[in-house]
Amino acid sequence: MTINISKSYDEMRASGDKVRKVYGPYTDWLASTSHAHLAQKTREAELLFRRVGITFNVYGEDAGAERLIPFDVVPRILAAQEWQHLSAGAIQRVRALNAFLNDLYHGQEIIRAGIVPASILTNEMYRPEMQGVDVPGGIYAHIAGIDIVRTGENQFYVLEDNLRTPSGVSYMLEDRKMMMRLFPELFRRYSVAPVEHYPQVLLNNLRAVAQPGVQDPTVVLMTPGAYNSAYFEHAFLAQQMGIELVEGQDLFVRDDAVYMRTTEGPKRVDVIYRRIDDDFIDPLAFRADSMLGVPGLVSVYRNGGVTLANAIGTGVADDKATYTYVPEMVKFYLGEEPILSNVPTWKLSIPDDRRYVLDHLAELVVKEVQGSGGYGMLVGPTSSKQQVEDFRQRILANPNNYIAQPTLALSTCPTLVEQGVAPRHVDLRPFVLSGKTVSLVPGALCRVAMTEGSLVVNSSQGGGTKDTWVLNEVASC
């Protein structure tokens, strides 16, 4: 259970100085390309992104403050067999998670088998409203973003499953479009698998999960509105799929069905791809103060009058406490060995784990089970002795509330910065789509921490994105 944290694996140079095969042609190209040229291309990209309006809103700043997510012109390149491994692992994981949600909201076999404790039913993301409700195809997470990090040649770990309203896929698509525009010559040197059909796959899946018997279902994308940080993506996906982009105020419930208000009168809606959290989706079911939702929507949903993607109540399966059971879920539901590993996690509720963690606090990351966004967290290697000791006291007061993980050395990828091309830490979020089939397009959102040494890739913290290239075959030099 130890991971070497002293030196990060580099996507281009592995752990040594020899360039990895997939980066061969790119390195040649890079050698004949000036820094000024790359910087010029970066500025061109920024201009284009701003013109198209690929921006995100930052909460709490000036009204309407719109920022660009930094775009890095150096791609992350994955070999065909690497992708094979990752995609098979991500698909397996999502199949297991959907089986788990279906089980949890029905017979709860996994609890009776003693694999997941019954205490999961007290998780605040568990929605009792969903107990016994059948959803089309037994699919809960139609769109899942699986966050994967790499620490070595063959070492990939799942950091997190995002099963609620995962975002970022528009960057996968727009970054590719941008790269093809800026560097067409590179696409002649490489055979890069296309990703542009993502909206079509998604639309086919959404249509496939309409209630049985619905002919030619009407699918809409529901957004919290133009001020949401991911609004660009909502608009982009709706446009690419050719479906209406609706807000709560555009929908209403009548006679156990959902309708949208149109210039020709009410029109029935069959499937809602919603990019709004459970809490805000229906003021009658969840937060009564929500102005964004549709009163009565959840009741129609439970009676089978409309399909929601993702389903209500998926949050119980992607929280940190549940995460630790996912490999067991794979074995339990699929009878398979997990292809992708979890980051090793110690549960402080278990005495042996607790002893180990308390002995190695200065090397580990300790997180609150329910925490998010970096709060209530100890990063051992970067904390002072005093901070570590203070945290020890907090753990001892309530050990059940904590998990611990090794401090991961995320892999680095060459990235254009002011001084030139230098390694920066990256992660990867492929999007798994479930409906007619469970699949992903060969690509992902690759997030990069633009600051040297930083492990924080979040866009809200200044992280950037890169185009991810999945090669059709081993690159020919």
Add this chain to the structure above:
Amino acid sequence: MLSRTADHLYWMARYIERAENMARVLDVTYRMSLVSHAGESEATLWQPPVLIADDVAAFERDYGDYNAANVMHYMALDTRNPSSIVSCLGSARENARSVRVAMSSEMWETVNALWLELTQRLQPGLNEADIGEFCDWVKSRSHLFRGVTYGTMLRDDGYKFLRLGTFIERADNTARLLDAKYHLLMAAAGDLNGPVDYYEWSSLLRSVSSFEAYQKVFRDTILPSKVAELLVLRDDMPRSLHACFDELTPILEQICTQRGRECLRIAGETHARLHFGRMDDIFKEGLHEFLQDFIALNNRLGREIQISFLNAPAH
């Protein structure tokens, strides 16, 4: 289509059109102010733009005096004034942002670029000397937007609502412009053939891009009655009231099938007046009265469109 989508498209078009018209009025007033006018005070020159924008009370409260600097700031830059050029372009962009799905990507990029360029232009502030160039820029961007729309947008319901917005707004603006100027000039009476009047009338024509058209159509010196005819009854003059209703009526005939009978009625009635009306009769009735009546009817049409289609009730 979604009522809200139609609403945003309609208002986006109205705001762009309004920004263009504000720029036209401002530009012409500024040019006029460069011609020396014996006996005309700065206030008489600079009040009409505010009258046209219909915000006299707000202006007098916030600024007091009608002078070049005040009126230019109020009409071009003041974000408290919902009809200022900056406000209009901001509102147009906000509307566009909410429905970018409903238009072509070229249209969205045009509106977005317009906004980005505007904020850049205004960063160093706007000098009096630059006002002409600024107004030209606003007009040309509005032309560009219309051209891009015409050239790229699917001819769906969204297109129809967008066009409704354009022409309802334009009809309103032309009527107000004519009314404000005509009223003032008639009140001043005096020698209608004096040089001052020539500039007044020619500038009014220029503000609606009709100076050359007037010469072509009438081949005559500029006569107030003919100016009025050009802007009210001529159907071949694209900013005239008649031309606006030539555009509005057929669109309404297409969309008012189940709902909106009242829209169709108002449009039909107004269109008939413009189509069959005679200038002599309008003058007999009084041009001011005629225009006031027209503005009220046009407003009612706007309200009916809003109620019937854009704020469609649930049941």
